[in-house]
Amino acid sequence: MTVAPIDALAPVVGSCYRDGVVTVRRRRPDSRMRLGAVRTPHFDLVHDGTDLVVEHGLGLGEVDDDLAGLLSDELFEPGWLRGSELFERVFTGVVLTCADEPEVAWEAFYANTLAAVGAAARAEPRPNSNAAPAGHGCIRDYAPVYARAESLVSGRSVLELGSCFGFLALRVAADGRAVTASDVSGGTMRLLGAMAPRFGVDVATLTCDAAHVPLPDDSADTVLAVHLLEHLEPDHAAQVLREACRLARSRVVVGVPLEDSPSEQYGHLWAVTLRVLREWGAAAEGWRAEVTEHHGGWLVLDRG
Structure with a gap:
């Protein structure tokens, strides 16, 4: 049976x-009933006939990108649920059921996340935190990754490959740069594209495989591939790096998590190492390469 792709802007009916x-489904705030044999601090899990049902009690003030950490820690790492596609579907469903209108739910998600990233970057206490444990997928852990990437941007135009929700693209654009975000x-x-105007930011969007970007050579001063290449098979990742070099006028910035084993629920296919980054840098003819470690591994390529 063919299953429809995820629609992030799909309407919800009756908080479902x-x-x-x-x-x-979202539990009523005053409900004392809990579903299922699997009950975690934030989620209930039950099979209702042939349907998998996840119920939660999160509201608009609580939903942000730390939801990834909550789902991982409470449902996926323990093995109650498996697979990156199911992870994405549950994630989408939780966000959408926090409000009656999809745009309202996602605007709260983006606003809460951007505020939390800014607070984490300033090392300030975070209001309304879901208090997800430290680890991959938590805002306080990837906020310094964003800060590092932003510090490495050179020039006024930026192309981000594999932007996902586009938090990094939004932050770079808010700094006054011309940004194009791309994702498969x-x-x-x-x-x-729907959220950026709500935050007064201009971000162009492009749907494409990061190894085949329909833009001319030297399209942007800096090309970013931050926490992308671990989601691709090694040969595909190497193709993306070559494409980034074609598209960049002056600099390519690659950031990867340094993991002992790939995180399946986040869709990681392999653990990229510092050795791999050095090999990629050595193979990039006409580019100067620097490999460093800062909340993960970094490869920065500069022309000649």
Whole structure:
């Protein structure tokens, strides 16, 4: 049976999201009833006939990108649920069921996340935190990754490959740079295109494979590939790096998590090492390469 792709802007009815794979429901704030044999601090999990049902009690003030950490820690790492596609569907369903209108739910998600990233970058206490444990997928852990990437941007035009929700693209654009965000997921790019104007930021969006970007050579001063290449098979990742070099006028910035083993729920296919980054840098003819470690591994390529 063919299952419809994830629609981040799908309407919800009665605080219930259904996509043919999973049903996500929001508990009434005054409800004392809990579903299922699997009950975690934030989620209940039950099989209702043939349907997988996830119920939660999160609201608009609580939903941000730390939801990834909550889902991982409470449902996926323990093995109650498996797979990156199911992870994305549950994630989408939780966000959408926090409000009656999709745009309202996602605007709160973006606003809460951007505020939390800014607070983490300033090392300030975070209001309304979901208090997800430290680890990959938590805002306080990837905020310094964004800060590092932003510090490495050179020039006024930036192309980001594999932007996902586009938080980094939004932050770079808010600094006054001309930014194009790209991702293989058309739905994610549509969502980013809908959200950026709500934050007074101009971000162009492009749906494409990062190894085949329909833009001319030297399209941007800096090309970013931050936490992208671990999601691709090694040969595909190497193709993306070559494409980034074609597109960049002056600098390519690559950032990867340094993991002992790839995180399946986040869609990581392999653990990229500092040795691999050095090999990529050595193979980039006409570029000067620098490999460093700062909340992960970094490869920075500068022309000649």
